[in-house]
Each structure stands twice: as structure tokens, then as C-alpha cells.
Amino acid sequence: MDIEKTIEALACENGISGDEFPASAKAAEMLSQYLDVTVDDFGNVFGVSKAFDESKETLLLDAHIDEIGMIVTYITDDGFLKVDKCGGLDMRLLLAQQVDVLGRETVTGVVISTPPHLEKDSKKLPEIEDIYIDVGMSKESAEKVISAGDRVYINNSLIRLQNDYVSSKALDDRAGVAAILYALELLKDKQTKYNIKVQFSVQEEIGVRGATIGAYKSDADIALAVDVSFAKTIDDKPDKCGELSKGAMIGVAPSLSREVSDKLISVAKCNNIPYQIEVMGGNTGTDADVIGITKAGIKTCTVSIPLKYMHTPVEVVSIADIENTGKLIAKFCETEEKSC
Amino acid sequence: MLENLKNLCELNGISGDEGSVRDYIINQLDGKAEYKIDNLGNIIAFKKGAKTPDKKVMISAHMDEVGGLVTYINQDGTLKFEAVGGVDPRVVFGRRVTVGRNNVNGVIGSKAVHMLNDDEKKTAVKFEQMNIDIGCTSKEQAEECVSLGDSVCFCSEYCLFGDGKIKGKAIDDRAGCAIMLKLIEQELQYDTYFTFVVQEEIGLRGATVAAYSVEPDYAIVLEATTAADVPNASDEKQVCKLGNGPVVSFMDRHTVYSKELYELCFDTAKEHSIPCQTKTMIAGGNDAGAIHLSKGGVKTCAISVPCRYLHSPSCVIDKNDFENTYELTKNLLDRIFNNDI
Structure with a gap:
């Protein structure tokens, strides 16, 4: 499996929260090489290992399939679109961005920006109420192809930077999806300690909703929430972040299972897989928060791929980090005991 | 003309580094006009017409982008x-x-x-x-x-979208360059100078020396100008609107335009049923600021394509405005040479 090609194919699909079907379909197609796959009404993708053994514990591998974006709320008399946020939108970068509106057809638009001569203060950021999308159409033309509820996103497909870094929209969390797929590739034809279930969950960015129902249906004993987390940029303090190219970030937090964290750390050490520890003071802001308290409780931990510029169309990850995250997950699935 | 606009917008050429734009234009000029490159990197082209007029007219657009x-x-x-x-x-x-x-x-x-x-x-x-x-x-x-x-x-790909809109970077002022290339492609009635100039965005520098060299009697600056016809700008602050045709200014921050030429523009537009508008704010500026003060002074006008989100990676213009800017320029040129001024 070519990790870069996989992540590229996943990241270019659309999957803004609540409307993930294109991304879900692509992920389901890829997952079906390894597992029996179903997609539910919400767009959640589920995979179950073909050789399901009732005597084994069940491990749920979760990554979310949705991405942040915007949603059309209104079309003005002049044909401009008003929008609201889907997820934690970064208002610093919206003005004059080219966007795609996913109407009855995909429509190109530009986020309006007020020209400098009218702008008293170019230091101020717009609020979402100030944002309009210019689709270059009259209201009448716009209404033929666009409706309230259509999603809007910034369409940056993958580009390569120096070293093994790539930049794209939606690497949060298609990188996690790719890492799970790579782990399954490594586990092909191998015995595993657990029954393996996979879910690619919808609506994480608007409140970890897909994982809530997915985890309920999974009857899992253990879960790994595979997401992205903050890699240090030049503007961050080192104590708040991981680093690119230093391997998966293993979560340690009061809301996570210390037992699973410890096993992950031990597996990484024994197999010389690079890793970093990510300490969080309470909840994690990932699907792990709801998975852990599903039904009578699931032992859950986060495994995160370091990523720079989260929630922007120029997110950056290292291909080697995705590979090493996949390796860590695969070894975790294979390994019988905590020690080695 | 659209093909040239696309190719020109996709080239990179920030102020002081216009080489790739210059090379493209030179390639298009070959065999169609005489030209020289001056010390700053301006292209000064001369197209021989059927007749030699008693006045020198220079059309100018800038190659650089922000x-x-x-x-x-x-x-x-x-x-x-x-x-x-x-x-x-x-x-x-x-x-x-x-x-x-x-x-x-x-x-x-x-x-x-x-x-x-x-x-x-x-x-x-x-x-x-x-x-x-x-x-x-x-x-x-x-x-x-x-x-x-x-x-x-x-990084911004040129594309067509909406009802005849164009989006791209550097439309300011590759639109002007593309219009000049179209004028140069055809047989002209009169000898005309065309200058493709550098360093507009950092202070009208290329045009300053180009006008000095050409010594025109009249100058037409082709530009892209701010249109603020967006929902959060009140009507009087919209400056100009997409779809309402080329913009001819009476005054901006650098120039009080020749009244004669200003009126001739609107008269020409009316005669040929070309939509045409003026700017409703005294804002911005362009190479006219340098050209009209060249040597003993040059009668100058600016004809601009209205452009939303100017100086951003996503400039937006209307295809009809772009084509009408060409039409107006071509007809204005004839009127100037035919001594309607």
C-alpha cells in the first residue's frame, strides 16, 4: 500500500460534518480490501474482521471521516451566499479564499473580502456573520444549483513539500483513516490477539456524534481513537505540542485507559517504533471521549498523528508518521501481552 | 484574448521579477510589432499602422503583480x-x-x-x-x-465560474496586457506605442521611465480596478460594479484625468453601445499617476476592468467587462487619431 497515494485519495474527497458520504464511500471501498464493510444511514463506515472469534476480546479502531467546512444558510437578493460554520473554522484565513459549493453541481465561489479603501481596520478578523460567498451568479441562477444546507469547503488537494511532508485539506482525520488502513495491510493473514472492528465516524468536528452510535454498536472491549494532534509550529511552545516526524503521539489522560496507554508505549518500545507521549489534563477532544463511556465502558486510548496548522486547508503531516502510526497499531493488535 | 489572459495570470511575476511574463509577451509580439526592452525591463513596443499620425499615442499596462x-x-x-x-x-x-x-x-x-x-x-x-x-x-x-x-x-488557478465570471491571481494587470496583445495582433490604422511596464505595484516605477522614453501626446492606461459591489459595502462605497462595463475615472489618488479624454471615452462608449461606468470614490491609483506627469505632461485616461478582491489570490472579473474594455479601447484609439479631440 502506497501511503501517500492513499492519503491523497482520501483527503481529496468531500466529507464536511453531516455530509460525509463521498469520503465515507472512498474509505469504505478501501476498507473492504481487509474487512466486511457496512455504511450506516449517517455515513459511518464499519468494518468487521472476516474471522470473528467470540472467545477473543474485541478491539475497535476509530478514526473520524468528517472534516470542517461551512454550510449555506441563505442566498441574498444579489446572489451571494450566507454561511455558517461546520466545526472549528479558522477565521484568520477565510477572506478571498476560493471555495467549492457542493450544490446540485459543484460550484466555484470566492469568499468576499472588503477592499482596503473601505477597510478601516485590516487587523480585525471577520465574524461568520460577515462572511458571504460570491458565486458570480444572480439569485435566480444560484437558486437553480445551490440550496440552503449545501456544504462549502476550501478545495486544496494534496501537494508535496520538502522531505516527506505533504499538505492538503482534511488531513484531520484522513491521516488517521490512512494509518488504520495501513495497519490492516500489515495485519493481512496474521493472527491477532483481538477481533478487529473498524469505524470511520461521522460528525466528530461538531461534537463526536458518529462515534457515539458507532461505539454503541461495536460491543468493543478496547478502543483506539486514531486522530491527529498538534505538532509544534514555530509559534508554539514545546510543552503544548508534539513534533512532526517523531512518531505517533500516545495519549495519557485521566479520561483514557492507562492500561492501554501503557501497552501502546511498551509495544512501541519493544518494536523500536518512534512515539511521543501526549498528556491531556481531562478529556481529549477526540472520539475517545465518548467511546470510553459507551455502554458499560470501553478501555480507550488515543493514538494521534502529529499535524501542523490544524483546521486549515494547508494542514501538514509526515508520511513516515502515518506509517509508524500504522505499525504501532498493527503491533498492538498482534501483541499478546504487555511485556515483550 | 481569454487564452492569453489565462496564460498570463498563471505566470508568476511579482514586482521586480517580471521575467516570465515579459518572455511570454515577447513571444507573442514577434513579427507583429517592433519592440525593445529598456533598462528596467519594460517592453516598449511600436506597431506600425496604415498611416503615421501627427500625434503619438501610448497604451500601457503593467506586467507585475503583488x-x-x-x-x-x-x-x-x-x-x-x-x-x-x-x-x-x-x-x-x-x-x-x-x-x-x-x-x-x-x-x-x-x-x-x-x-x-x-x-x-x-x-x-x-x-x-x-x-x-x-x-x-x-x-x-x-x-x-x-x-x-x-x-x-x-497559488491560484485561473478559472471561469458563475455567470461569465473569471477568477485568478494577477488579473491586475494581466487583463490590461492581454487587451494590448489583442490590439497588437491586428492591423492598426495608425502607428501606436504599447508599453508593458514593470514595478507598478511598488510605486508606478516602470511607467515613469517608459513614458519618458516614448514621449507620448496621449496615453491610455489599461488596468483592473477595485469593484466593491459586495453585500457589506453600501451603494455609494461600491466604487464600480461587475457587469456594468469598463471603468473610466475622473480622478483617483494619483491623477486628475484629462477631462477631454474622459468625455471622449463616454462619448465613444455611447456611440458604440458599449456599457461604461465611472468610479464613485476617489480611491486607488495606477500608472496614469506617473505617465501624466512625464516630461511636460501627457493627456491621460485610464480604462479599467472592474475587479473584485483586487490584490488577493482570488481576483474576480466579468468576461463581458473584459471584452468591453477591449472594445472601448480600440474605438477610443480611432477617435483620438481621427482628431475628435
């Missing part, structure tokens, strides 16, 4: 840069750029939105706070890919 320059390489391999031309920092953050002659991919980012405090969430990132990430992990590695002084250019 962007940035690499000023420093940080220890972690990211790059500091400075804006070239008037750019709102809010249309630069979170973008892709290409850096230098090797077109190295870069992205402009900072700490994640999750890490911002309340003040930071409301405040635009300033240029001096921005860094370009090209994926290098050390200063030494970055030095192998880029050099100080390398150009930083927006």
Missing part, C-alpha cells in the same frame, strides 16, 4: 517574508505559495486555531508574524532550496 519576498530563513527551516505591493495580510494567511525560481511549494500557517487566546482569535495575523513552511527541518536544508530575495507567489 506577492512577497523571502527576507530570512529561521533556524527551523521556515521562511520569513515581506509583502511586495499592497496586500491585506488576511488574504495571505493559510494559503499555498510557490517560492523562488524552482517553484518550491510552501504553506503559510501558524499555531492552530485551538491554541489561540480570545484576543488572537479576533486579530489578523500580521505579515511579520507569518512564516512559510516548505517542509525543511533546518536552516541549512532550507538554504539548499531557497535564497533570500526569492519571490513568493500566490
Whole structure:
């Protein structure tokens, strides 16, 4: 499996929260090489290992399939679109961005920006109420192809930077999806300690909703929430972040299972897989928060791929980090005991 | 003309580094006009017409676009840069750029939105706070890919969208260049000078010397100008509107335009049923500012394509306005030569 090609194919699909079907379909197609796959009404993708053994514990591998974006709320008399946020939108970068509106057809638009001569203060950021999308159409033309509820996103497909870094929209969390797929590739034809279930969950960015129902249906004993987390940029303090190219970030937090964290750390050490520890003071802001308290409780931990510029169309990850995250997950699935 | 506009917009040529745009234009000029390149890099072209008029007319458009320059390489391999031309920092953050002659991919980012405090969430990132990430992990590695002084250019594909709209970077002023190329392609009635000039965005510098060399009696500046016909601008502040035709100004921050030419523009537009509008604000400026003060003074007018989101990677114009700007210019030229002035 070519990790870069996989992540590229996943990241270019659309999957803004609540409307993930294109991304879900692509992920389901890829997952079906390894597992029996179903997609539910919400767009959640589920995979179950073909050789399901009732005597084994069940491990749920979760990554979310949705991405942040915007949603059309209104079309003005002049044909401009008003929008609201889907997820934690970064208002610093919206003005004059080219966007795609996913109407009855995909429509190109530009986020309006007020020209400098009218702008008293170019230091101020717009609020979402100030944002309009210019689709270059009259209201009448716009209404033929666009409706309230259509999603809007910034369409940056993958580009390569120096070293093994790539930049794209939606690497949060298609990188996690790719890492799970790579782990399954490594586990092909191998015995595993657990029954393996996979879910690619919808609506994480608007409140970890897909994982809530997915985890309920999974009857899992253990879960790994595979997401992205903050890699240090030049503007961050080192104590708040991981680093690119230093391997998966293993979560340690009061809301996570210390037992699973410890096993992950031990597996990484024994197999010389690079890793970093990510300490969080309470909840994690990932699907792990709801998975852990599903039904009578699931032992859950986060495994995160370091990523720079989260929630922007120029997110950056290292291909080697995705590979090493996949390796860590695969070894975790294979390994019988905590020690080695 | 649209083909040329697309090709021109997709070339990178920030002020002072217009080489690739110049090469493209020279290639188009071959066999159609005489030209020379002056010391600043302006193309001064002369197209022989059927007749030699008693007055010299110069049409001018600028080749350069706004962007940035690499000023420093940080220890972690990211790059500091400075804006070239008037750019709102809010249309630069979170973008892709290409850096230098090797077109190295870069992205402009900072700490994640999750890490911002309340003040930071409301405040635009300033240029001096921005860094370009090209994926290098050390200063030494970055030095192998880029050099100080390398150009930083927006990445934005030219595309048609909506009801006859065009989106691209650098439409200001490759639109003017494309119109001039179309004029040069055909047989002209009268001898005409065409100048494709450099360094407009940093102070009308190319046009200053080009006008000195040409010594025109009349000058027509072809430009793209701010249209603010967007929902949060009140009607009188919209300046001009897409779809209402070329914009002819009576005055901006640099020039009080020739009243004669101003009126001749509208008269010509009326005669040929070309839609035409004026600017409803005294704002902006263009190469006319330098040309009309050249030597003993030059009667100058500016004909502009109305353009939304000027100086951003996503400039938007209307295809009809672009074509009508050409039509108006061509007909105005005839009127000037035919002594209607």
C-alpha cells in the first residue's frame, strides 16, 4: 500500500460534518480490501474482521471521516451566499479564499473580502456573520444549483513539500483513516490477539456524534481513537505540542485507559517504533471521549498523528508518521501481552 | 484574448521579477510589432499602422503583480517574508505559495486555531508574524532550496465560474496586457506605442521611465480596478460594479484625468453601445499617476476592468467587462487619431 497515494485519495474527497458520504464511500471501498464493510444511514463506515472469534476480546479502531467546512444558510437578493460554520473554522484565513459549493453541481465561489479603501481596520478578523460567498451568479441562477444546507469547503488537494511532508485539506482525520488502513495491510493473514472492528465516524468536528452510535454498536472491549494532534509550529511552545516526524503521539489522560496507554508505549518500545507521549489534563477532544463511556465502558486510548496548522486547508503531516502510526497499531493488535 | 489572459495570470511575476511574463509577451509580439526592452525591463513596443499620425499615442499596462519576498530563513527551516505591493495580510494567511525560481511549494500557517487566546482569535495575523513552511527541518536544508530575495507567489488557478465570471491571481494587470496583445495582433490604422511596464505595484516605477522614453501626446492606461459591489459595502462605497462595463475615472489618488479624454471615452462608449461606468470614490491609483506627469505632461485616461478582491489570490472579473474594455479601447484609439479631440 502506497501511503501517500492513499492519503491523497482520501483527503481529496468531500466529507464536511453531516455530509460525509463521498469520503465515507472512498474509505469504505478501501476498507473492504481487509474487512466486511457496512455504511450506516449517517455515513459511518464499519468494518468487521472476516474471522470473528467470540472467545477473543474485541478491539475497535476509530478514526473520524468528517472534516470542517461551512454550510449555506441563505442566498441574498444579489446572489451571494450566507454561511455558517461546520466545526472549528479558522477565521484568520477565510477572506478571498476560493471555495467549492457542493450544490446540485459543484460550484466555484470566492469568499468576499472588503477592499482596503473601505477597510478601516485590516487587523480585525471577520465574524461568520460577515462572511458571504460570491458565486458570480444572480439569485435566480444560484437558486437553480445551490440550496440552503449545501456544504462549502476550501478545495486544496494534496501537494508535496520538502522531505516527506505533504499538505492538503482534511488531513484531520484522513491521516488517521490512512494509518488504520495501513495497519490492516500489515495485519493481512496474521493472527491477532483481538477481533478487529473498524469505524470511520461521522460528525466528530461538531461534537463526536458518529462515534457515539458507532461505539454503541461495536460491543468493543478496547478502543483506539486514531486522530491527529498538534505538532509544534514555530509559534508554539514545546510543552503544548508534539513534533512532526517523531512518531505517533500516545495519549495519557485521566479520561483514557492507562492500561492501554501503557501497552501502546511498551509495544512501541519493544518494536523500536518512534512515539511521543501526549498528556491531556481531562478529556481529549477526540472520539475517545465518548467511546470510553459507551455502554458499560470501553478501555480507550488515543493514538494521534502529529499535524501542523490544524483546521486549515494547508494542514501538514509526515508520511513516515502515518506509517509508524500504522505499525504501532498493527503491533498492538498482534501483541499478546504487555511485556515483550 | 481569454487564452492569453489565462496564460498570463498563471505566470508568476511579482514586482521586480517580471521575467516570465515579459518572455511570454515577447513571444507573442514577434513579427507583429517592433519592440525593445529598456533598462528596467519594460517592453516598449511600436506597431506600425496604415498611416503615421501627427500625434503619438501610448497604451500601457503593467506586467507585475503583488506577492512577497523571502527576507530570512529561521533556524527551523521556515521562511520569513515581506509583502511586495499592497496586500491585506488576511488574504495571505493559510494559503499555498510557490517560492523562488524552482517553484518550491510552501504553506503559510501558524499555531492552530485551538491554541489561540480570545484576543488572537479576533486579530489578523500580521505579515511579520507569518512564516512559510516548505517542509525543511533546518536552516541549512532550507538554504539548499531557497535564497533570500526569492519571490513568493500566490497559488491560484485561473478559472471561469458563475455567470461569465473569471477568477485568478494577477488579473491586475494581466487583463490590461492581454487587451494590448489583442490590439497588437491586428492591423492598426495608425502607428501606436504599447508599453508593458514593470514595478507598478511598488510605486508606478516602470511607467515613469517608459513614458519618458516614448514621449507620448496621449496615453491610455489599461488596468483592473477595485469593484466593491459586495453585500457589506453600501451603494455609494461600491466604487464600480461587475457587469456594468469598463471603468473610466475622473480622478483617483494619483491623477486628475484629462477631462477631454474622459468625455471622449463616454462619448465613444455611447456611440458604440458599449456599457461604461465611472468610479464613485476617489480611491486607488495606477500608472496614469506617473505617465501624466512625464516630461511636460501627457493627456491621460485610464480604462479599467472592474475587479473584485483586487490584490488577493482570488481576483474576480466579468468576461463581458473584459471584452468591453477591449472594445472601448480600440474605438477610443480611432477617435483620438481621427482628431475628435
